Amino acid sequence: MSSHDSHAQGHHEMGFIRKWVFSTDHKVIGIQYAVTAMLFLLFGFFLILMLRWQLAHPNTAIPIIGGFLPESWANGGVMTPDFYNVIGAMHGTIMVFLGVVPLSVGGFGNYLLPIQVGAQDMAFPKLNMASYWVFFIGGVIMFASFFLPGGPAANGWTSYPPLSVVAQNGQTMWLLGMVFLITSSLLGSVNFIVTGVQLRTKGMSFFRMPLFVWAQLVTSFLLLLAFPPLEAAGVLQLMDRVFGSSFFLPSGLIVSGEKLTVSGGGNPILWQHLFWFLAHPEVYVLILPAFGIVAEVIATNTRKPIYGYQTLIYSMVFLGFMSFFVWAHHMFMTGMGTNLSNFFQATTMIISVPSVIILTTLLLTLWGASIRYTVPMLFALAFLPMFAIGGLTGLPLGLAAADIHLHDTYYVIGHFHYVVAPGTLFGLFAGVYHWFPKVTGRKTNVALGKLHFWISFLAINGVFFPMFFQGMAGVSRRLYDPMVYAHVAHSQGLTVLSSYCSFILGAAQFLFLANIIYSAFKGKKVESDNPWESTTLEWATATPPPHENFPTPLEVFRGPYEYGLTPKGYSPQHLQEA
Amino acid sequence: MIVIPYVDKPHPLTGVTNAKFGIWLFLASEVMLFGALFSTLIILRTGSANWPLGSTELNVPLATINTIALITSSVTIVLAWASLKMQQIGRFRVYMALTLLLSAVFLVIKYFEYTHKFEHGHFPSTSTFFAIYFTMTGLHGIHIIGGMIVNAYLMGPGSAMWKKNPEQFTGRVECAGLYWHFVDLVWIFLFPSFYLL
Amino acid sequence: MTETTSWMPADAFAPRTAESPYGWGLPLNISTHGAGIDQLINILHWFCLALFVGWGLYFLYCLVRFRARPGHQPNPMLNHFKLPTFLEVGVAIFEVAILVFLAAPVWGSYKNDFPDEKDAxxxxxxxxxxxxxxxxxxxxxxxxxxxxxxxxxxxxxxxxxxxxxxxxxxxxxxxxxxxxxxxxxxxxxxxxxxxxxxxxxxxxxxxxxxxxxxxxxxxxxxxxxxxxxxxxxxxxxxxxxxxxxxxxxxxxxxxxxxxxxxxxxxxxx
CATH class of the missing domain: 2.60.40.420 (Cupredoxins -  blue copper proteins)
Structure with missing residues (x-):
């Protein structure tokens, strides 16, 4: 295992490459992750905007962009069904594995976890660097697949075989890319857990850790234990594709009128079990870090302690644990009998309880508060009702009988996007605005930030809320042309609404980009190391934090959210006399 | 200057160093990886109408030799670690070399087994039995190679640390040993699953 | 191929008939087992709506009443409420009840109550x-x-x-x-x-x-x-x-x- 080599990381000046490219400093790695992830988020979002155009105006040329796309993607500017499926698959993959997780865990986690526990760096700094670069290679492979003849994977982010096994070469690249991304996550999560457990500074007991740290630790355990089965599944699918094995191919397949020449004997449902065994915990990997961020922002801006701090921790741990036992609720329609489905329905109902508790505790924190409507607080507050909608709509999907009608419809898309888009992404926006002054030493523009919030908030609801009506109407996912089915064409008005809201949402993100890019270089300098008057340790160090975070190790004297107990209004963790 | 605590001393709460904690976590994820593959094996096998008997398809005597080689190598790597505990770096090198030798024996035998199968036209595409056999033993083989690289490094250039920080070096060898035991353990499950049952 | 339909069709929320079976929301149901599914979907949505409106009203009230303003002090001592615990338990009981008394029987009938092949x-x-x-x-x-x-x-x-x-x-x-x-x-x-x-x-x-x-x-x-x-x-x-x-x-x-x-x-x- 890697260990610290004190000579290489002395206090002397380092060259540009050592400092910004192959850095072992968790803060630089965090920024690298965050910037890479945000670029991928933009790319994934841009892809889906093209798809929304096709849905709103089927078989009409995509304005401007259509002309630049190769013939096989956009015929005379009109999106082809193949490219539609490419977007469907790659949007999901990019947003989940290259966007949200690297930003929330790789970016925020890397930057904040060591500082918040009072450590000088991660337990294994070189391993940390390796995990970023392995992630980077995975991202490059995924991106490069766009330049393959035949294009990238086009079989949904779930890559169900046999479709994915008989598909074009893009799928092989997808699997290779996934193997790298999974490996990166594993290295990262080992590092996070060891750092969080072993490197806490004096006085930082487990129940004095900020909720963000707890969220990252639970997330790391999920990544550590849930990702390997997908890695195994990825290897098996690679074997099927490259070496002609039949893990996921049953005997007697006839594809396009030709008998497939494989040994057969495999099981396509096996992939789904292995995939969802990861992909359900993955949902909590997506949401928990955002919970953590929202909890920090809410505590700071309500000026009072988080309600039920320990309850929240127990709920998160229980949520993480239970997330390993619900995966097959994604598979009710595969021909599952009543015993198995009753088990998974029951576990799904159980897992909704800690989610409700988490939401309730955050809502109760507002009671008796003194709410400062800062930009990060707006995003954090919006997270609560948005996550509530996402969570509540999971209920009909988690019951097999209701799922008969709703499975694989737009209802599902609406449900999980409410969790991850106005949910997680809003949490991440809150985090960016909240910690931006600490990371760069400069403030973001408040007016632009508020404009960004309000447009995004209204537009994103316009994108996803109509999907519930469409899903109830039975509109299936992944339909290239919405005019083929009568029951789909009936809600075309909603599709158009949804699409135009997504264009507005896209435009609003330029406000965000302009704000953070301008502010990073020209923004107003912060006057204090603790501009929000916060209590946790990242605000106790210089701005931006020095290479070793804390020149002398701090001691912690109290819990993370002691607000409003003294006339000053907040009691930083590291000050003996509040 | 950055100081990372518990690099060579155990943490008072967990009782382990960072590296040892890390390797246990890594092994937990490895358990999930091979666990998923063993589950796959069970599902494919129970779903198959004519799963072949391992002992008729595969070479049991060779695999038995391999099992003995790996178990012995687990013993020698413990002896290597114990030598360090007794401050005997020379004996450490001898036992580490033995470990490497035994793992090389394992790989050579595996190589002959594989080529023999290929000559007889048995490939991953032949049947799901051979597909899962090649996948799992192949992945296990990659783990062996990874372990050998680490062990060779610790025996060679990595042992320079012994002079600077013997405690940390001993800790590293212990971690390598833990990993090696895991790889050995996987084989102890693979052997009966494919060859005997 | 794009039709020039109005943005919101007249039958978006109209009662469904065999001539006009589709709209926004659940389509016409013509199956004998579908009523149970629709009932389940409807009850769940009313339940979700009630919870959401309850939470939402409380949320909006807090946003206004507890806004930071001169002379307003936060109260850090509010750390135990009984009502939410009851609500939690209520939600859990509702979920168990709906699973046991509606969702599971409907699903069980869909999966298990096969007619005799001779009669079907x-x-x-x-x-x-x-x-x-x-x-x-x-x-x-x-x-x-x-x-x-x-x-x-x-x-x-x-x-x-x-x-x-x-x-x-x-x-x-x-x-x-x-x-x-x-x-x-x-x-x-x-x-x-x-x-x-x-x-x-x-x-x-x-x-x-x-x-x-x-x-x-x-x-x-x-x-x-x-x-x-x-x-x-x-x-x-x-x-x-x-x-x-x-x-x-x-x-x-x-x-x-x-x-x-x-x-x-x-x-x-």
């Missing part, structure tokens, strides 16, 4: 990229042998016409006829990749998985012409894997059978 119409539905092959056993009620080696452009299910049971078998493409008020058992299977057999008006959905045969049953209580949809991504033409689902009067169904039989005998001459 039995069909085999074989999905392929990108069509639904429907195989009827014919007058004898017995399916003829099928063999994948016989599959070609016209014999899409590989039916062996030399088999005695196969002589009167009928198969259609993208066309499922069933008689009204008769239970139907469908064996669902796929030739190539995973598809999903979806009848929106029947509240029926079943994945068609290659290498497996799944079984569903349903009974329609209204006639009309509806749609079969594919609900699982199955390739680049997934979007047009549309079939017709026709619920006929007993007379119309007989007429359909007679016509198919006539076509069959003409073809064999």
């Amino acid at each position: 119409l039995v069909v085999r539905i074989t999905a392929e990229q990108f069509a639904w092959n429907v195989h009827y056993p014919g007058r004898d009620g017995k399916f003829g042998k099928t063999d994948i080696n016989l599959i070609d452009g016209t014999n899409t299910i590989g039916l062996d016409r030399n088999d005695a049971d196969a002589k009167d078998d009928i198969f259609t493409i993208n066309n499922l006829h069933i008689p009204v008020n008769k239970k139907v058992i469908a064996y669902i299977h796929s030739k190539d990749v995973i598809h999903s057999f979806f009848l929106p008006v029947m509240r029926v959905k079943q994945d068609a998985v290659p290498g497996m045969t799944n079984k569903v049953w349903f009974e329609a209580n209204q006639t009309g012409s509806f749609e079969i949809a594919c609900a699982q991504l199955c390739g680049n033409s997934h979007f047009r894997m549309r079939g017709q689902f026709l619920v006929d009067t007993p007379e119309a169904y007989q007429a359909f059978l007679v016509e198919e039989e006539k076509a069959l005998s003409e073809a064999s001459q």
Whole structure:
């Protein structure tokens, strides 16, 4: 295992490459992750905007962009069904594995976890660097697949075989890319857990850790234990594709009128079990870090302690644990009998309880508060009702009988996007605005930030809320042309609404980009190391934090959210006399 | 200057160093990886109408030799670690070399087994039995190679640390040993699953 | 191909009829088991709405009442409320109740209450990229042998016409006829990749998985012409894997059978 080599990381000046490219400093790695992830988020979002155009105006040329796309993607500017499926698959993959997780865990986690526990760096700094670069290679492979003849994977982010096994070469690249991304996550999560457990500074007991740290630790355990089965599944699918094995191919397949020449004997449902065994915990990997961020922002801006701090921790741990036992609720329609489905329905109902508790505790924190409507607080507050909608709509999907009608419809898309888009992404926006002054030493523009919030908030609801009506109407996912089915064409008005809201949402993100890019270089300098008057340790160090975070190790004297107990209004963790 | 605590001393709460904690976590994820593959094996096998008997398809005597080689190598790597505990770096090198030798024996035998199968036209595409056999033993083989690289490094250039920080070096060898035991353990499950049952 | 319909069709929320079965929200239900599913979906949404409105009102109240302003102090001592705990327990009890008393029985009936094959119409539905092959056993009620080696452009299910049971078998493409008020058992299977057999008006959905045969049953209580949809991504033409689902009067169904039989005998001459 890697260990610290004190000579290489002395206090002397380092060259540009050592400092910004192959850095072992968790803060630089965090920024690298965050910037890479945000670029991928933009790319994934841009892809889906093209798809929304096709849905709103089927078989009409995509304005401007259509002309630049190769013939096989956009015929005379009109999106082809193949490219539609490419977007469907790659949007999901990019947003989940290259966007949200690297930003929330790789970016925020890397930057904040060591500082918040009072450590000088991660337990294994070189391993940390390796995990970023392995992630980077995975991202490059995924991106490069766009330049393959035949294009990238086009079989949904779930890559169900046999479709994915008989598909074009893009799928092989997808699997290779996934193997790298999974490996990166594993290295990262080992590092996070060891750092969080072993490197806490004096006085930082487990129940004095900020909720963000707890969220990252639970997330790391999920990544550590849930990702390997997908890695195994990825290897098996690679074997099927490259070496002609039949893990996921049953005997007697006839594809396009030709008998497939494989040994057969495999099981396509096996992939789904292995995939969802990861992909359900993955949902909590997506949401928990955002919970953590929202909890920090809410505590700071309500000026009072988080309600039920320990309850929240127990709920998160229980949520993480239970997330390993619900995966097959994604598979009710595969021909599952009543015993198995009753088990998974029951576990799904159980897992909704800690989610409700988490939401309730955050809502109760507002009671008796003194709410400062800062930009990060707006995003954090919006997270609560948005996550509530996402969570509540999971209920009909988690019951097999209701799922008969709703499975694989737009209802599902609406449900999980409410969790991850106005949910997680809003949490991440809150985090960016909240910690931006600490990371760069400069403030973001408040007016632009508020404009960004309000447009995004209204537009994103316009994108996803109509999907519930469409899903109830039975509109299936992944339909290239919405005019083929009568029951789909009936809600075309909603599709158009949804699409135009997504264009507005896209435009609003330029406000965000302009704000953070301008502010990073020209923004107003912060006057204090603790501009929000916060209590946790990242605000106790210089701005931006020095290479070793804390020149002398701090001691912690109290819990993370002691607000409003003294006339000053907040009691930083590291000050003996509040 | 950055100081990372518990690099060579155990943490008072967990009782382990960072590296040892890390390797246990890594092994937990490895358990999930091979666990998923063993589950796959069970599902494919129970779903198959004519799963072949391992002992008729595969070479049991060779695999038995391999099992003995790996178990012995687990013993020698413990002896290597114990030598360090007794401050005997020379004996450490001898036992580490033995470990490497035994793992090389394992790989050579595996190589002959594989080529023999290929000559007889048995490939991953032949049947799901051979597909899962090649996948799992192949992945296990990659783990062996990874372990050998680490062990060779610790025996060679990595042992320079012994002079600077013997405690940390001993800790590293212990971690390598833990990993090696895991790889050995996987084989102890693979052997009966494919060859005997 | 874009139609010039108004943004919101007049029947978006109108009562569903056989002539106008679709809109925004649940389509017409013509199955006997679908009422339970619809009831479940409706109860769950009312429950969600009640919770959301409750939370929302409280939330908005807090946002206004507890806003930071000169002279307003936060109260850090509020750290125990009893009411939310009761609400939590209430939510949990509701979930258990709905699972045990509604969701599980509806699902159990859908999965287990198969009619006797003698009393039902039995069909085999074989999905392929990108069509639904429907195989009827014919007058004898017995399916003829099928063999994948016989599959070609016209014999899409590989039916062996030399088999005695196969002589009167009928198969259609993208066309499922069933008689009204008769239970139907469908064996669902796929030739190539995973598809999903979806009848929106029947509240029926079943994945068609290659290498497996799944079984569903349903009974329609209204006639009309509806749609079969594919609900699982199955390739680049997934979007047009549309079939017709026709619920006929007993007379119309007989007429359909007679016509198919006539076509069959003409073809064999």
